[in-house]
Amino acid sequence: MAARIIDGKAAAAELRAEIGREVAALKANGKPAPGLHVVLVGEDPASKVYVASKEKLAAEIGMNSVAHRLPAETTEAALLAKIAELNADDGVDGILVQLPLPRHIDTGRVIDAIDPAKDVDGLHPINAGLLAGGKNGLVPCTPLGCMLLLKQALPSLSGLDAVVIGRSELVGRPVAQLLLQADCTVTIAHSRTRDLPAVVNRADIVVAAVGRPRMVKGDWIKPGATVIDVGINRMPDGKLAGDVDYAEAAEVAGAITPVPGGVGPMTIACLLRNTLTAYRARRG
Incomplete structure (x- = not known):
């Protein structure tokens, strides 16, 4: 029986x-609109393309x-000065610096310079620390999108075994933290994991975020598992x-996200949600 498709486009449109x-x-109540500012270098x-899409949908x-190109x-x-300017501007609720940056710019230093209260990408160390501690903060957009899709696909996540393939600060680690908060039993797998297929095969939830096209095969998937595919690879x-490997996995899984049309659309929708969250926190 083929898996149910988790429609990220529809979920993103609804959000x-x-x-x-x-x-x-x-x-309508006389309040200013939330302000999202994206910086592209x-x-x-x-x-x-990503920046134009974010600008349009917002x-x-x-x-x-506003996009600063x-x-x-x-x-x-000069980039740090621009960020300082946006930090100080009360009309700016969300700041996102589009990655990757040119090689001569230190990405970590730039992220650290963003006001954590306006860090709608959720990458500032303070927001990462809040997430790790199970406290409220701005959460990275793609992991947040993954969780919203999982909660739509499953009646409850509590007690389920989840395997996250990939340990990046952008997706793997934060989505693992969110799954822990949802009371899953979480394993983070990576390139050094022994017998990766066997590890994946015991999971009720699989989140693949490793950046290798079609690496996860259908026979790795536990029958009926829910599969969230974060990878976007140009062939x-x-x-x-x-x-x-969508064709193989869809024959085994209970539910699965397609590529494209799965997690991708949710990332921008969650950026807009984070902007509204930041607006509320800043303005009461």
């Missing part, structure tokens, strides 16, 4: 509509959306593929 209604209510084609739901030769000092034929 954006919900946020849009809340923004409209704020404005350079001319990376994929980054330009504007569609009534947020004040800086040339590739922008110095680290030689130009098509996109996830970290999971």
Whole structure:
């Protein structure tokens, strides 16, 4: 029996509509709209597409959306000055610096410079620490999107065995923390994990975020498991593929996200949700 498809496009559209209604209510009550500011340094084609999409979708739901496009030769000092300017601007509720940055700029230093209360990407060490401690903070967008899709697909996560493949600070570690908060039993697997197929095969939930196309095979998946595929890999034929062999896994899993159309759309929707969360926290 083929797996049920977890439709990230539909879930993201529903979330954006919900946020849009809340923004409209704020404005109807005389409140300012939440302000999302995205900083793009350079001319990376994929980054330009992502920033344009974020700008468009934020504007569609009534947020004040501003993109700051800086040339590739922008110095680290100049970028830090721009961030300091946005930190000090009371009309800015969310700041996102589009990654990757040019090589001459220290990414860690830039992330550390963002006001944690405006860090809608959820990458500042203070927000990472709040997440690790099970406290309220801004959560990275892709892991948050994964959790919303899981909660939509499963009646309860409590007590389930979850395996996260990948230990990055962007996805693997934060999604593992969120799964722990949902009372899952969590294993983080990675390139040094012994007998990875056997580890994955015992999981009720599999989150694949390793960056290797179609690495997770169908016979790795426990029958009926829920599979969240975070990977987005460009194949030689130009098509996109996830970290999971979708055709094989869909014959075994109970539910699965497609690529594209799964986790990807939720990432931007969760960015908008984080902006609204930051707005509320800052403005009471």
